[in-house]
Amino acid sequence: MPLKKTKNYITQPLELLKKLQLTPEQMLFSEEANNSFQFKVPTAFVSKIEIGNPNDPLLRQIFPIQQETIQTPDYHIDPLDEANYCTQSGLLQKYYGRALLLVTPSCAINCRYCFRRHYPYDEKGYLWSQIEHNIQLIEKDTSISEVILSGGDPLSLSDRRFAQIIDRLNSIAHLKRLRIHTRFPIVEPQRISTDFLQILTSCQLRIIIVLHINHAQEIAPDNQKSIAKLHQIHCILLNQSVLLKGVNNHVDQLEALSEALIDNHIIPYYLHLLDKVQGAAHFSISDKLAYQIYQQLRAKLPGYMLPKLVKEIPGEVSKTPFFL
Ligand SMILES: *Cc1c(COP(=O)(O)O)cnc(C)c1O
Numbered sequence: 001m002p003l004k005k006t007k008n009y010i011t012q013p014l015e016l017l018k019k020l021q022l023t024p025e026q027m028l029f030s031e032e033a034n035n036s037f038q039f040k041v042p043t044a045f046v047s048k049i050e051i052g053n054p055n056d057p058l059l060r061q062i063f064p065i066q067q068e069t070i071q072t073p074d075y076h077i078d079p080l081d082e083a084n085y086c087t088q089s090g091l092l093q094k095y096y097g098r099a100l101l102l103v104t105p106s107c108a109i110n111c112r113y114c115f116r117r118h119y120p121y122d123e124k125g126y127l128w129s130q131i132e133h134n135i136q137l138i139e140k141d142t143s144i145s146e147v148i149l150s151g152g153d154p155l156s157l158s159d160r161r162f163a164q165i166i167d168r169l170n171s172i173a174h175l176k177r178l179r180i181h182t183r184f185p186i187v188e189p190q191r192i193s194t195d196f197l198q199i200l201t202s203c204q205l206r207i208i209i210v211l212h213i214n215h216a217q218e219i220a221p222d223n224q225k226s227i228a229k230l231h232q233i234h235c236i237l238l239n240q241s242v243l244l245k246g247v248n249n250h251v252d253q254l255e256a257l258s259e260a261l262i263d264n265h266i267i268p269y270y271l272h273l274l275d276k277v278q279g280a281a282h283f284s285i286s287d288k289l290a291y292q293i294y295q296q297l298r299a300k301l302p303g304y305m306l307p308k309l310v311k312e313i314p315g316e317v318s319k320t321p322f323f324l
């Protein structure tokens with residue numbers, strides 16, 4: 001008998017709707033939106049979406065709808081002006097002491113509000129020769145103490161390629177920390193294999209894993225196990241979320257998220273205001289409302305469970321705390 005092939009992803013929106021017993025009309029599905037940014041969702045994430053609920057907070061993060069195609073003033077293709085900070089293909093140096101290394105354009109899941117959804121990913125940046133070149137630049141700059149692996153999602157790389165990068169970074173004396181920005185442990189927990197954990201364990205640098213979870217419903221026994229494994233090998237676990245209308249724009253949802261994070265040894269790190277990327281305007285709430293929700297959250301949570309509400313302003317020396 002042939003081996004049953006396991007399918008990790010759904011790449012057709014209508015296939016997902018069928019599974020969830022929803023119609024394209026109910027979801028205001030848009031082919032045009034779908035064509036502008038590829039639909040991709042891991043089955044592990046799908047398993048946490050409620051059947052028959054068009055307003056499910058997980059479904060909203062990934063489903064291409066008509067509102068995406070509306071042109072909105074102030075929403076841009078490169079809202080963070082990254083093209084300007086990319087001094088080298090695949091290397092971003094915006095903040096002191098930290099270098100962000102783009103190692104792959106590919107993600108486990110494609111989020112509709114992603115500020116890189118129109119990013120002109122330059123294939124050249126991901127060739128091994130370019131990554132190696134960027135690592136050499138990091139090697140020459142002793143002011144850098146932390147390397148941030150980002151993309152895309154660095155865990156999209158094969159174990160072999162990932163290990164190669166870790167080995168190279170390990171050999172740089174002035175580096176102290178390795179940070180990995182990833183959604184994999186949550187959306188495709190099987191990626192955190194024994195072999196992968198072994199690669200992390202072999203790394204001499206302090207490892208900080210910054211997850212991206214927007215709603216408590218994303219955390220379930222399958223990914224709790226993967227998170228626990230990362231915790232057991234002494235990774236520091238942080239989470240960043242984006243404040244998104246229809247996903248987590250209510251104080252109860254944000255409170256439940258912080259509770260779920262701490263239960264799993266994850267410290268809430270950032271709550272980002274939405275970057276104004278074209279196609280994501282329907283996720284935005286006013287600054288005033290965002291601030292009100294945040295004040296309500298502050299009144300409910302211990303300080304260490306309160307993420308920092310931040311906005312990214314091109315040209316600033318750090319992410320900017322948001323006040324009104
Ligand atoms: C967000 C970001 C960082 C990390 O900032 P922290 O405040 O240290 O989390 C580093 N480099 C770039 C380009 C970034 O966008």
Ligand code: SF4
Nearest residue numbers: 107110111114152183
């Ligand atoms: S995982 Fe991150 S980089 Fe990838 S699509 Fe989602 S928000 Fe964008």
